[in-house]
Every structure is written in structure tokens, then in C-alpha cells.
Amino acid sequence: MKMSHFMLTGYISMIITVIAAISGLILAYQAVFLTKISHTWDLIHIVSTFALIAFLVPHTVLIMIRDYQARKTVAIKPIIKAESQYLQGTLIIAVILFAFVVLLVSGYEPAKMNNEFPDDYSFLYGHDRPFAPSLADTNTGEAFDAQSLGGSEGCGTSGCHQEIFEEWQVSAHRYSAMDVGFQKVQSVMAQQNGPESTRYCGGCHDCHDPISLFSGSKNIYTAEDDLTNLIGYQEGISCLACHAIKETDIKGNANYVVAQPKRYMFETMEGDYAKTISDFLIRSYPRYHVESLQRKLFKSPEFCAGCHKQFIDEEINQVGWVQLQSTAKSI
Ligand code: HEC
Numbered sequence: 001m002k003m004s005h006f007m008l009t010g011y012i013s014m015i016i017t018v019i020a021a022i023s024g025l026i027l028a029y030q031a032v033f034l035t036k037i038s039h040t041w042d043l044i045h046i047v048s049t050f051a052l053i054a055f056l057v058p059h060t061v062l063i064m065i066r067d068y069q070a071r072k073t074v075a076i077k078p079i080i081k082a083e084s085q086y087l088q089g090t091l092i093i094a095v096i097l098f099a100f101v102v103l104l105v106s107g108y109e110p111a112k113m114n115n116e117f118p119d120d121y122s123f124l125y126g127h128d129r130p131f132a133p134s135l136a137d138t139n140t141g142e143a144f145d146a147q148s149l150g151g152s153e154g155c156g157t158s159g160c161h162q163e164i165f166e167e168w169q170v171s172a173h174r175y176s177a178m179d180v181g182f183q184k185v186q187s188v189m190a191q192q193n194g195p196e197s198t199r200y201c202g203g204c205h206d207c208h209d210p211i212s213l214f215s216g217s218k219n220i221y222t223a224e225d226d227l228t229n230l231i232g233y234q235e236g237i238s239c240l241a242c243h244a245i246k247e248t249d250i251k252g253n254a255n256y257v258v259a260q261p262k263r264y265m266f267e268t269m270e271g272d273y274a275k276t277i278s279d280f281l282i283r284s285y286p287r288y289h290v291e292s293l294q295r296k297l298f299k300s301p302e303f304c305a306g307c308h309k310q311f312i313d314e315e316i317n318q319v320g321w322v323q324l325q326s327t328a329k330s331i
């Protein structure tokens, strides 16, 4: 039999559908059970999806034109009938699947981020410098929900960054808030100069870290308080405390700007199911995850200097500028 262009586009569409379905299943498998999807299968899946559109649209449109032109012929009647039955079936299945997705989406309630300063927050240095005397700032100038920079453990338990997580877990960065020496010095400072003064420490480590600084919950806790559940205290300089930094300045004293990372669906929700789904989503669409958390800035020593260079000036000591530690001397 002679191959018509209807048949040719039809067969090609069929082959491409199989390729798109298989690559989709492989990607789904990889996102569920492995830590990474393969770049090649991802590419095959995307290309085959667009190729399917490129062949299927001419295939169906040309058939519709053919049927319309031949609508008066008797021989075409059963074919048109079969086609419309096929179309109906396909539409019904598509509508059911779509309704299922709509149902899932409408049932999803994103965890609310509370990006407001607490009512009793003290703006001692003015409303335009809520985190002063630290030079750290948020990109909105507003507070960030305490959760926004937390959740380091999840990066490790997902299996994706286990090694980095284990290294971080025992690092000075992780202990920067729990550090006993630090807590001691800070509480003396709070007593002598008022709790706001300790925001100075907050951009770099703190009683609980950068996290509590930006969430506006920077209070001084006494030895009797139970700090074990506080995100900031436990995580110190968390993964996101560094990875959310978007620009920095060589001046030091935490003169950097953090941007609140937009999270994936379910990422900030409690529970094993939510965690499994959000890990799946991150791994099946890692592009956004990488784009939002990796920056050129991280390759430069200036990035570290933001916190590893420190001074005090008149605002803090009422006397004048004194250079403190500067690990990044040459910068
Ligand atoms: C500019 C960022 C920055 C600021 C602001 C800052 N620190 Fe630090 N701090 C560091 C760094 C970095 C280290 C680690 C230095 C090293 O070991 O090279 C450190 C180390 C320390 C240590 C020693 C920890 C140990 O166990 O070895 C103490 C204590 C400490 N800081 C207390 C404070 C207090 C209290 C404040 C607020 C008054 C403060 N720091 C403000 C960056 C900062």
C-alpha cells in the first residue's frame, strides 16, 4: 500500500508518543528513586514533546480538511463516525485527568510565610535600617519568616547533598549560634547595651544566627530557655543563610543582601509525605532550584569576606572605627 502523508505523520506521531512516554516514565522513576534525573532523558523528553506537537497538529488538521471535503461521499461516513467516537473518548479521558489535577491543586494550601516584624519589634536605628547595627539586609527591607532560611537537614535527608550536609553539620558555621563562648559574650553585651545592640552579631552568627535576625525574633535567651527547637539556634549559618545571599560588599560586617528563596510546593510543609513530594518536584525540575540557589558570587573570596571581615565604629562603640578580624586581608 502506498504511504500517504496522513499515514506517515500518523506513524511518526505514534513513535514519538512512545518515546515521550518512555522518557517520561524513566524521568519519573529517577526523580522518585534516585537523587538526580539524567540530562539526556530530560532533553529527549522535551524534544519529543515538541516534535509530537509538530507532527500531530498537521496530521489531525489535514485529516479534518480531507473529511470535510469528502463529507458528501458515502464511503467516508463510517470513517467519520469512528473518528468522532475516538475523539469523544480522548476528550473524556483528558477531562477526567485534568479534573484530577485541578482537584489536587485546589486541595493544596501553601504554608504561609509570615514576613512581618513582630508588633513589639524595636526600630531603634530607624525604619529604614531594621537590622542595624548589622549591615546585613533583606532584598525587600522587610522581615523574613524564620522558616525561609531554615530546613538544612532536608538537603541531607533527601539523599541529594548528604555529604555536604554531613560536613556542614560538624562545622563552625553550623555551631555559630550554639557556640557557648559566643552566647556568653553576647548576653553580657545585651545586658550592658540593650538587646538591639546584639543584632550587630546577628548578620554573621548569632544567638540564633542570621535567621532570627531577619525574622525579627532576635531576643536574648537566658540559660534556662529551651533553645533546642529554634531553627536559627540549631542551624546557625544554615545552608540557605549562605545560599540566599545575593550580593555582598567587601566592607565586611555582614554587609550583604539576602533574598527569600521561593520554595517548591510542599517544601515548607511538615511531614514525610510533603517531604517526599517536594523532593520529587525538586528533582524532576531541578532547573529552578539550581538557578535560585547558585550564584557566580559564590566563586569569589569576596563572598566569604562579607562575614570574615569585621570592624566596629562609632555607632557601636561610641568612639570610632576599629578594624577587627580580617581573614580576607587582601580584599
Ligand atoms: C563580620 C562578621 C561577624 C560579626 C559581626 C561577629 N562575628 Fe564573631 N566571629 C566571626 C567569625 C568569622 C569568627 C571565626 C573567626 C575565626 O576563627 O577565624 C567569629 C568568632 C567568634 C567567637 C569565637 C568562637 C569560637 O568558639 O572560636 C566568638 C566568641 C564570637 N565570634 C562572638 C561574637 C559576638 C558576641 C559578636 C557580636 C558582638 C560577634 N562575634 C560578631 C564573625 C563575626
Ligand code: HEC
Binding pocket: 152, 155, 156, 161, 164, 165, 166, 168, 169, 173, 237, 238, 239, 240, 242, 243, 298, 299, 303
Ligand atoms: C558558608 C557558606 C555556605 C554554607 C553554610 C553552605 N554553602 Fe553550599 N556553597 C557555598 C559556596 C561558596 C559554594 C560554591 C563553591 C564553588 O563553586 O566553588 C557552595 C556550593 C554548593 C553546592 C554546589 C555543588 C558543589 O559541590 O560545588 C551545593 C550543592 C551546596 N553548596 C549545598 C549546600 C548545602 C546542602 C548546605 C548545607 C548543608 C550548604 N551548601 C551550606 C557556601 C555555603
Ligand code: HEC
Binding pocket: 172, 173, 175, 176, 177, 179, 182, 203, 204, 205, 206, 210, 237, 241, 242, 303, 304, 305, 306, 307, 308
Ligand atoms: C553568614 C556569614 C558567613 C559567611 C558568608 C561565611 N562565614 Fe565562615 N564563619 C562565620 C562565623 C560566624 C564563623 C565562626 C563560628 C563560631 O565559631 O562561632 C565562621 C567560621 C568559619 C571557619 C572556621 C574557623 C575556625 O577558626 O574554626 C571557616 C574555615 C570558615 N568560616 C570559612 C568560610 C569560607 C571559606 C566562607 C566562604 C565560602 C565563609 N566562611 C563564609 C560566618 C560566615
